Amino acid sequence: MTTTSLYQRLGGEQGIALLVDDIVEAHMQNPTVQARYLPALDDPEHLEELKGHLRDFLSAGSGGPAEYRGKNMLEAHRGMNVGEAEYMAVMDDILGVLDRHGVDPQTRQEMLGIVYSLKEEILHV
Numbered sequence: 001m002t003t004t005s006l007y008q009r010l011g012g013e014q015g016i017a018l019l020v021d022d023i024v025e026a027h028m029q030n031p032t033v034q035a036r037y038l039p040a041l042d043d044p045e046h047l048e049e050l051k052g053h054l055r056d057f058l059s060a061g062s063g064g065p066a067e068y069r070g071k072n073m074l075e076a077h078r079g080m081n082v083g084e085a086e087y088m089a090v091m092d093d094i095l096g097v098l099d100r101h102g103v104d105p106q107t108r109q110e111m112l113g114i115v116y117s118l119k120e121e122i123l124h125v
């Protein structure tokens, strides 16, 4: 059992910023979900805001100092009718990026648990 916070193990604000850049990039490249994210490329300000929300969500949710000011998960995904395959694809992207960044297996498991726990608020809403 480790005693460092999840936030610290993700590399703090700097580590999280690098993770978010690569997770968004992975979604843009992933044929299963890219259509959801590619429109954000046409609006750089919106893309930056989205990344900022993702950084703050990760920081706040892992024990870091950020305050998340975006929509809650239900509101953010309402009306998208996200399917199982898309949910799996997003989880795979996140875990793949954590792996590539050298995040240890226990920490990846912890992230998997958190991401999976949000399913009810995101899937088919």
Ligand code: HEM
Residues within 6 Å of the ligand: 033, 036, 037, 040, 046, 049, 050, 053, 054, 057, 069, 070, 071, 072, 076, 077, 082, 086, 087, 088, 090, 091, 115, 118, 122
């Ligand atoms: C797996 C866990 C997920 C988490 C933690 C998550 C988290 C978030 C967060 C924090 C936002 C920003 C909300 C805001 O700006 O107010 C967001 C927006 C969004 N999410 Fe998710 N999400 C997840 C899964 C998914 C899935 C499976 C899809 C569909 C493939 C998806 C598609 C989107 C889209 C399209 C947006 C809006 C993007 C934009 O503003 O351009 N998300 N999500």
